[in-house]
Amino acid sequence: MTERKTSDLVFVRDLLDCIFNLKVDEQDTEKMYRLGRWSNDKICPLLISFKNMDMKEDIVTNLRNLKHTIDKFKDIGIISGPAPKGETRDKRNDRGRKERA
Numbered sequence: 001m002t003e004r005k006t007s008d009l010v011f012v013r014d015l016l017d018c019i020f021n022l023k024v025d026e027q028d029t030e031k032m033y034r035l036g037r038w039s040n041d042k043i044c045p046l047l048i049s050f051k052n053m054d055m056k057e058d059i060v061t062n063l064r065n066l067k068h069t070i071d072k073f074k075d076i077g078i079i080s081g082p083a084p085k086g087e088t089r090d091k092r093n094d095r096g097r098k099e100r101a
Helices: 003-020 053-061 063-067 091-100
Strands: 029-034 046-050
Touching (some): 003 046, 003 053, 003 063, 046 053, 053 063
Antiparallel strands (some): 029 046
């Protein structure tokens, strides 16, 4: 494992433990990589995909904890990605939108 990937994993573990009280191992993540080209003068976003959807839901439902955190995590932003393949959208909302249009 490269030094950068190791430091990213340690940072993510610290973030999830400190903010969301979640213990994460390397086996809990499906994939984790930086988006964009590497450069010394800019920060690339980190994409993380969890094997367990409950972990993602715990993070998303407790995002308010990110507002009141230590300085190390002050500039962190978390965005929930799209639903996994095979998961259907709520069709009632789709019908309601079509009726209103």
